[in-house]
Amino acid sequence: MTTITTREPVEGQTVGAKKASGFTASAANYIDERTSISGAVKELGRKIFPDHWSFLLGEVALYSFVIILLSGSFLTFFFQASMAEVVYDGSFAPLKGIPMSAAMSSTMDISFDIRGGLLMRQVHHWAALLFVAAIGLHMLRIYFTGAFRKPRELNWVIGFVLFILAMAEGFTGYSLPDDLLSGNGLRIIDGLVKGIPVVGTWTSFLIFGGEFPGTDIVGRLYSLHILLLPAIIVALIAMHLLFVVVHKHTQYPAAGHTNQNVVGYPVLPVYAAKAGGFFFIVFGVVMLIASLFTINPIWNYGPYDPSPVSAGTQPDWYIGFADGAMRLIPPGWEFVWLNHTYSMNIVVVLAVVGLFIVTVMIYPFIEAWITGDNREHHVLDRPRNAPTRTAIGAAGVTFYASLWAAASSDIMATHFHLTMEGVIHTLQATTLLGPFLAFFIAKRVCLALQKKDREIVLHGYESGRIVRLPGGEFVEVHQPVDEYERWKLVSYSDFKPLMLRPNAQGKIGPAEKVRAGLSRWFFEDRITPVTQTELNQAHGDHPAEITDK
Amino acid sequence: MTTIKTPRARRPRKTGRRHPLASVALIAVGLLFTGGAYVAFSSSTAVATTDASSQQTIAQGEKLFAANCATCHGLSAQGSSEGPSLIGVGAASVDFQVGTGRMPMQMQGPQAQKKPVQFTAEQTAALAAYVASLAPGPAIPAAELLDAAGDAANGAELFRINCAMCHNVAGAGGALTEGKFAPAIENVSAQHIYEAMITGPQNMPVFNDMNISPEDKRDIITYLKYVEDNPSPGGLALGSLGPVAEGLFIWIFGLGAIVALTVWITAKSN
Numbered sequence: 001m002t003t004i005t006t007r008e009p010v011e012g013q014t015v016g017a018k019k020a021s022g023f024t025a026s027a028a029n030y031i032d033e034r035t036s037i038s039g040a041v042k043e044l045g046r047k048i049f050p051d052h053w054s055f056l057l058g059e060v061a062l063y064s065f066v067i068i069l070l071s072g073s074f075l076t077f078f079f080q081a082s083m084a085e086v087v088y089d090g091s092f093a094p095l096k097g098i099p100m101s102a103a104m105s106s107t108m109d110i111s112f113d114i115r116g117g118l119l120m121r122q123v124h125h126w127a128a129l130l131f132v133a134a135i136g137l138h139m140l141r142i143y144f145t146g147a148f149r150k151p152r153e154l155n156w157v158i159g160f161v162l163f164i165l166a167m168a169e170g171f172t173g174y175s176l177p178d179d180l181l182s183g184n185g186l187r188i189i190d191g192l193v194k195g196i197p198v199v200g201t202w203t204s205f206l207i208f209g210g211e212f213p214g215t216d217i218v219g220r221l222y223s224l225h226i227l228l229l230p231a232i233i234v235a236l237i238a239m240h241l242l243f244v245v246v247h248k249h250t251q252y253p254a255a256g257h258t259n260q261n262v263v264g265y266p267v268l269p270v271y272a273a274k275a276g277g278f279f280f281i282v283f284g285v286v287m288l289i290a291s292l293f294t295i296n297p298i299w300n301y302g303p304y305d306p307s308p309v310s311a312g313t314q315p316d317w318y319i320g321f322a323d324g325a326m327r328l329i330p331p332g333w334e335f336v337w338l339n340h341t342y343s344m345n346i347v348v349v350l351a352v353v354g355l356f357i358v359t360v361m362i363y364p365f366i367e368a369w370i371t372g373d374n375r376e377h378h379v380l381d382r383p384r385n386a387p388t389r390t391a392i393g394a395a396g397v398t399f400y401a402s403l404w405a406a407a408s409s410d411i412m413a414t415h416f417h418l419t420m421e422g423v424i425h426t427l428q429a430t431t432l433l434g435p436f437l438a439f440f441i442a443k444r445v446c447l448a449l450q451k452k453d454r455e456i457v458l459h460g461y462e463s464g465r466i467v468r469l470p471g472g473e474f475v476e477v478h479q480p481v482d483e484y485e486r487w488k489l490v491s492y493s494d495f496k497p498l499m500l501r502p503n504a505q506g507k508i509g510p511a512e513k514v515r516a517g518l519s520r521w522f523f524e525d526r527i528t529p530v531t532q533t534e535l536n537q538a539h540g541d542h543p544a545e546i547t548d549k
Numbered sequence: 550m551t552t553i554k555t556p557r558a559r560r561p562r563k564t565g566r567r568h569p570l571a572s573v574a575l576i577a578v579g580l581l582f583t584g585g586a587y588v589a590f591s592s593s594t595a596v597a598t599t600d601a602s603s604q605q606t607i608a609q610g611e612k613l614f615a616a617n618c619a620t621c622h623g624l625s626a627q628g629s630s631e632g633p634s635l636i637g638v639g640a641a642s643v644d645f646q647v648g649t650g651r652m653p654m655q656m657q658g659p660q661a662q663k664k665p666v667q668f669t670a671e672q673t674a675a676l677a678a679y680v681a682s683l684a685p686g687p688a689i690p691a692a693e694l695l696d697a698a699g700d701a702a703n704g705a706e707l708f709r710i711n712c713a714m715c716h717n718v719a720g721a722g723g724a725l726t727e728g729k730f731a732p733a734i735e736n737v738s739a740q741h742i743y744e745a746m747i748t749g750p751q752n753m754p755v756f757n758d759m760n761i762s763p764e765d766k767r768d769i770i771t772y773l774k775y776v777e778d779n780p781s782p783g784g785l786a787l788g789s790l791g792p793v794a795e796g797l798f799i800w801i802f803g804l805g806a807i808v809a810l811t812v813w814i815t816a817k818s819n
Contacts, residue, residue, distance in 0.1 A: 051815045052815055053808065053811040053812040053814070053815045054811075055815075056811040056814065056815065057808075057811070060807050060811070092782075093701055093702065093775065094701040094702050094704070094705040094772055094775055094776075095702055095705065096702050097702050098702055098705075098706060111782070111783075112782065118782060118783055122783055122784075126799065126803065129795060129796065129799040129803070130799055130803050130804065130807070133799055133800055133803070133804045134804065134807070137804060137808075180709065180713075180718065181791065181792075274814055277814075278810075278811075278814055281810050281814075282807060282810075285803065285806050285807055285810070286803075289798075289799075289802070289803055291784065292784045292785060293783070293784045293785050293787060293798065294781045294782075294783030294784050294785060294786050294787065295783065295795050296792075296795070297719070297781060297782075297783055297786070297789070299782070300718045300719045300776070300789065301709075301718050302705060302706065302709050302718065305709070305710070307710060308709045308710045308713055308714060309713075309714050310709070310713040310714065310717055310718040310723075310791075311713065311714055311715050311716060311717040311722070311723020311724070311731065312717045312721065312723050312790055312791045312793070313791065314791055314792040314793050315792060316792045316795070316796065317792060317793075317795070317796025317797075317799070317800070320792075320793075320796065407793070408793040409724075410723060410724035411724070411790060411793045411794075413724040413728075413730070414722060414723065414724045414730050417728075418728070419659070419726075419727050419728035420724050420725070420726055420727070420728075421726065421727060422728075
């Protein structure tokens with residue numbers, strides 16, 4: 001009895017817990033005693049995530065990837081990654097008796113003779129298109145809100161590498177069925193590779209195991225598509241998410257949102273339920289699209305044969321910008337030197353597209369260097385409050401969109417009753433001049449919006465109510481902006497161009513001069529946020545108090 | 550039940566026009582009659598086309614030609630600066646151009662476009678007869694080549710090799726240079742498809758019988774009719790335009806729907 005009484009507090013707790021719930025508690029306890037997981041659950045479960053629709057775009061990409069993994073696993077059960085020639089003998093009459101590769105034949109079987117196969121193929125392909133599109137939109141959100149700033153630069157790079165890998169996954173998958181469309185796509189890649197001076201032909205023979213198309217390429221792409229690339233993507237996604245947890249999520253500027261806090265919902269229970277439910281919503285949308293709309297009808301394209309090329313042959317949308325870049329090159333950019341042909345039409349495309357990709361990837365470092373901003377940022381910028389960055393983004397989007405649109409030049413020509421040449425020449429112009437125009441317009445729009453914000457903070461909204469004062473004076477009463485709104489409008493950091501400062505040796509190096517020049521270009525046009533003094537002044541000489549009466 | 554049935558059974562057997570089989574016989578006679586009339590009619594139209602050589606039809610065609618075509622093609626179809634000579638183009642060419650509404654041409658442009666047909670079948674036949682009488686040329690194909698009952702697989706392969714680079718693998722059409730285009734081949738009659746192959750209208754090359762045999766042409770028509778008659782197994786085909794239509798769809802409707810749903814999920818309850 002005495003021993004029991006001394007232990008009473010401890011015993012009482014265990015007994016109480018057992019009473020509260022039987023199996024769940026003991027199971028949780030069992031696991032916790034062996035894994036110490038409660039620490040992680042406590043940490044992650046109370047993790048706060050801010051709520052905004054644009055913060056879910058990355059989740060859409062993640063969920064699309066899960067859908068791709070699930071449907072892709074189903075497809076691997078039936079797909080044969082072999083270019084051995086077989087004679088098709090399935091259900092689709094217009095291909096019966098036609099010789100084709102085992103890859104094409106098994107894809108036809110998946111489409112017509114395996115229960116649910118066509119649906120799974122379409123789910124896989126539509127989810128892939130959605131995957132890359134969601135990544136694209138997610139990246140635009142990150143860029144235009146400045147979410148890539150310190151400490152998130154590395155996560156931007158990881159995300160960008162994921163974008164490139166997603167395109168690689170897409171392209172290798174597009175090429176697997178060995179149908180006419182994918183074969184034509186591979187032929188273009190072959191041409192691109194062969195266009196690289198000196199090593200091109202050797203590299204092409206290395207990739208295809210001999211002269212194009214050979215009998216190796218589908219098997220090789222299959223290894224990349226289902227083994228290497230997904231493994232790297234999964235690892236990078238894990239790192240990407242780990243960084244999100246480590247950095248904490250960014251938030252939009254609003255009352256009470258600072259660089260030291262995160263305002264939102266804890267993961268458990270609200271956010272986990274929302275995010276978990278959202279997975280099924282995304283899955284549902286993909287399922288619906290896949291069950292109603294045809295994608296990649298390989299039965300129309302037929303087996304690959306190097307001689308035919310169909311009108312309207314295009315890559316999937318995410319490769320379109322590279323295809324478009326090649327369509328925009330004017331004819332006659334090849335020359336022969338030392339008995340070698342130099343295809344500048346290919347080299348220029350590779351250089352321009354490569355430069356564009358690298359620039360986007362390292363943009364956070366470029367901007368940090370220009371602005372000299374070493375602070376951590378957890379509150380996002382409203383795009384208007386970073387006019388030059390927004391303008392650069394607009395220019396980049398215009399450039400990409402022009403290349404992208406060029407990939408569908410023939411479809412635009414037929415469907416809008418235009419000439420091919422007209423479409424191409426217009427897009428050549430928008431590719432070269434459009435970015436400058438977009439930069440100028442976007443920057444002016446941002447500055448104008450900032451001026452409007454200033455006006456609203458200082459003088460409130462126009463109410464349209466005219467009041468006559470006792471002295472006979474007429475004034476229009478302005479509705480003052482409330483404190484919450486004002487927080488959003490005034491809380492952004494003001495940058496000034498960097499001062500040129502001599503280094504320890506008392507010299508100003510050329511790099512510093514370039515940096516100062518760029519900094520001036522970045523910040524010379526700016527609207528400073530409203531200060532407290534300005535606010536007091538504005539309200540002092542303005543009868544805003546009347547509205548309260 | 551039986552009490553009702555017995556009086557009926559007792560009735561005298563009906564004969565003549567009240568015989569139970571009378572309506573069947575009537576239908577049989579009716580079918581025979583309309584069938585016979587149809588045969589008579591179709592053979593009479595066949596006579597009309599074979600009658601193309603008859604002086605009367607040719608004369609009618611010549612009149613129509615003078616009134617509707619001679620402005621550009623010249624009074625004796627010798628051609629002018631506005632239109633090519635029609636001597637030797639054959640009846641098939643006239644039947645295609647006039648029968649699809651391309652001729653008379655609406656306006657000068659990169660190429661003549663399809664529009665509502667302006668002449669009746671009889672008038673078209675007369676015009677064809679007149680042009681065919683000027684010099685020998687490709688004739689209107691025989692009906693057995695147009696029945697779309699050939700080998701679709703062979704037709705599909707020939708179509709991919711010979712036609713798809715302009716018309717798209719599913720016959721959805723495609724762009725050519727300087728505003729010209731290869732039209733979509735949906736809802737084009739077998740006769741017009743065949744005629745297009747043998748006469749090469751607008752920018753299309755001629756696929757003569759040495760190049761693609763009449764049997765192969767029949768197979769190509771079989772494939773096109775198969776595509777037309779069988780809906781896409783995967784659901785709506787988005788115009789059979791390939792990845793551009795798919796990309797546009799996923800960005801506008803797929804991602805559009807997803808973004809709308811994200812807004813819905815994160816909306817504050819009011």
